[in-house]
Amino acid sequence: ETGVTQTPRHLVMGMTNKKSLKCEQHLGHNAMYWYKQSAKKPLELMFVYNFKEQTENNSVPSRFSPECPNSSHLFLHLHTLQPEDSALYLCASRRTGTLMAQYFGPGTRLLVL
Amino acid sequence: GEDVEQSLFLSVREGDSSVINCTYTDSSSTYLYWYKQEPGAGLQLLTYIFSNMDMKQDQRLTVLLNKKDKHLSLRIADTQTGDSAIYFCAERNFNNNDMRFGAGTRLTVKP
Numbered sequence: 001e002t003g004v005t006q007t008p009r010h011l012v013m014g015m016t017n018k019k020s021l022k023c024e025q026h027l028g029h030n031a032m033y034w035y036k037q038s039a040k041k042p043l044e045l046m047f048v049y050n051f052k053e054q055t056e057n058n059s060v061p062s063r064f065s066p067e068c069p070n071s072s073h074l075f076l077h078l079h080t081l082q083p084e085d086s087a088l089y090l091c092a093s094r095r096t097g098t099l100m101a102q103y104f105g106p107g108t109r110l111l112v113l
Numbered sequence: 114g115e116d117v118e119q120s121l122f123l124s125v126r127e128g129d130s131s132v133i134n135c136t137y138t139d140s141s142s143t144y145l146y147w148y149k150q151e152p153g154a155g156l157q158l159l160t161y162i163f164s165n166m167d168m169k170q171d172q173r174l175t176v177l178l179n180k181k182d183k184h185l186s187l188r189i190a191d192t193q194t195g196d197s198a199i200y201f202c203a204e205r206n207f208n209n210n211d212m213r214f215g216a217g218t219r220l221t222v223k224p
Binding site: 004042090092102 | 144154156157158161201203211214215216217
C-alpha cells in the first residue's frame with residue numbers, strides 16, 4: 001500500500017535532540033494514527049486523530065508530541081527521548097464511518113542513543 | 114480489557130499449507146482482519162471478514178471464523194518462501210474507531 005508515506009525511514013538521535021516524524025496519506029481518509037512497535041511486544045496505539053482532532057492519547061509520555069494540521073498530514077515531534085523509545089513508529093489512516101480497515105505506512109525506524 | 118491472542122511462531126515447509134490461529138474476547142467484534150508485515154516494512158492488509166460470515170476465500174488465502182468460539186484462522190495454501198513474514202490478527206467493533214491487534218505470528222517457510 002503506497003497511499004501512506006512516512007519520512008524519514010530511519011532516524012538516529014541523541015537523548016538531547018529534537019526531531020520530527022512525518023506521515024502523509026493520499027487516500028482521502030479522515031482518521032490518522034500513531035503506533036509504536038517494539039521488538040517482542042504487541043503494537044501500541046499512541047495517538048488517534050479524527051478530522052484533525054485528537055481523540056485518543058494512550059498515556060503517552062509528554063516527550064512525544066503529535067500534531068495534525070489537516071486530515072492528510074500527521075507529525076510526531078520528539079524531544080529528550082530515552083533509549084527505550086527506540087522502536088518502529090508506524091502511521092496509519094482510515095476513513096471513519098465505513099467498513100474500511102486501517103492502512104499503514106512503512107514506518108520510521110528510530111534509534112535513540 | 115479485551116484481548117486478541119496469537120501464537121508467536123509457526124514454521125512450515127515450502128509447498129505445505131500454513132494455518133495461523135487467533136482468538137479474541139470481545140463478543141461485539143464486528144470486523145476481523147489479517148495483516149502481513151515483511152521485514153523493515155509496515156503492515157499490509159491481507160484480507161478481512163465480517164462477523165456474519167463463516168468463511169472467506171481469496172486465491173491462496175482462506176479465512177475461517179468461528180464466532181461461537183471467537184476463533185479466527187488464516188490458511189495459506191501452497192506456502193512459498195515469500196510468505197515468510199509476521200501475520201497480525203486484528204478486530205474492531207462497529208462502535209469503535211480503534212482496532213485491537215494480536216502480538217503477531219512469525220511464519221517461517223523452509224525450502
